[in-house]
Every structure is written in C-alpha cells, then in structure tokens.
Amino acid sequence: MGFSMKKFTLVAVLALGASLALSAQAHEHAEKNDHAHQHMAQHNAPDMSKAKVSDTISVSGCWIRAIPAPAPSGGYFVVHNNGDKEVKLQAAASPAYKMVMLHQTTQKDGMSKMSETHDIAIAAGGELEFKPGGYHAMLELGEKAPSVGDKIDLDLLFDNNEKVSVQCEVKPANTRVN
Numbered sequence: 654m655g656f657s658m659k660k661f662t663l664v665a666v667l668a669l670g671a672s673l674a675l676s677a678q679a680h681e682h683a684e685k686n687d688h689a690h691q692h693m694a695q696h697n698a699p700d701m702s703k704a705k706v707s708d709t710i711s712v713s714g715c716w717i718r719a720i721p722a723p724a725p726s727g728g729y730f731v732v733h734n735n736g737d738k739e740v741k742l743q744a745a746a747s748p749a750y751k752m753v754m755l756h757q758t759t760q761k762d763g764m765s766k767m768s769e770t771h772d773i774a775i776a777a778g779g780e781l782e783f784k785p786g787g788y789h790a791m792l793e794l795g796e797k798a799p800s801v802g803d804k805i806d807l808d809l810l811f812d813n814n815e816k817v818s819v820q821c822e823v824k825p826a827n828t829r830v831n
C-alpha cells in the first residue's frame with residue numbers, strides 16, 4: 654500500500670468515526686422516526702386558534718438541536734407558571750415542522766428510551782425544565798434541515814386553554830448542557 658493510499662484510508666477512518674459519533678447522538682431519536690411516521694395519521698396538529706395568549710405562563714431559553722434532516726430534532730426550554738393554579742402542558746406545534754410531539758426520555762437498566770407524553774404538570778408558582786435526557790419537544794418532519802443560528806417559532810398549549818409562543822434558537826448537534 655503506497656503512502657497516498659494509507660493517507661486516504663486514515664482520512665476515511667476519521668470521517669467514519671465522526672459520522673458514527675454524530676449518528677450515536679441522533680440514534681435515540683432516529684429510531685423513533687419510523688414509529689412516528691406510522692402514527693402520523695392519528696397525530697393531528699393541535700388547534701390553538703381558540704386558545705388565549707397566557708399572561709401567567711412564560712417560556713424561556715428555548716433551543717433546538719440541529720440534527721440533519723430527516724432525523725427528528727429535540728426542542729428544550731423552561732416553562733414558568735406564575736399563576737396560582739397548576740397547569741398542564743398538553744401539546745406543541747411549530748410552523749417549521751409537520752409534527753411536534755411531547756416526549757420523555759427515561760433510563761431503565763442502563764438503556765435510554767423515549768415515550769410520548771401528555772399533560773405535563775407545572776405546579777402553581779413553579780417551573781419545569783425540558784432538557785436532554787428528560788422532557789423534550791420532538792420536532793419531526795421538518796420543512797427543511799435547520800441551520801445553526803436559525804430562529805424557529807414554537808407554540809405551546811396548556812390545559813387551561815392558554816398558549817405561549819416562543820422563538821427557539823437552533824444550536825449545534827454537539828451542544829451539551831450542564
């Protein structure tokens with residue numbers, strides 16, 4: 654094997670390593686993708702047109718992980734309930750994605766698994782963080798692959814028929830949180 658061939662092989666191995674690392678991150682959600690497609694017919698986007706914009710619930714720090722399409726991306730944020738009653742997050746929607754689901758990642762026997770969830774309670778006067786490894790919005794069937802720095806609108810619907818709209822910043826796939 655000549656020098657240039659060795660060099661080529663090394664580059665190929667490095668490139669493979671990098672793509673494996675990326676697909677390992679995407680894996681958790683990619684696996685869910687087929688499942689999501691099968692369920693699409695039953696998963697109609699929530700009708701938020703009659704919901705009123707909340708003045709007691711706010712959402713901060715929203716970001717979306719830039720996973721290459723067509724793999725779904727995770728959306729993360731903190732919900733603050735400044736009202737005097739518990740509220741439950743029921744649904745989410747975004748004009749940039751055909752389907753948005755609420756998911757919870759749980760650990761069992763060292764395995765990470767995601768399941769769809771509804772009615773996520775936020776106590777009166779409390780807050781709840783949606784973060785990698787926990788609750789998140791699963792953004793699926795994007796109109797286009799998100800680019801780092803893009804701002805994406807996300808609407809959240811609560812059980813008191815109030816809604817909150819936020820803008821989420823697209824961050825690199827390798828973004829870590831503390």
Ligand SMILES: [Cu+2]
Nearest residue numbers: 682756767791
């Ligand atoms: Cu998910």
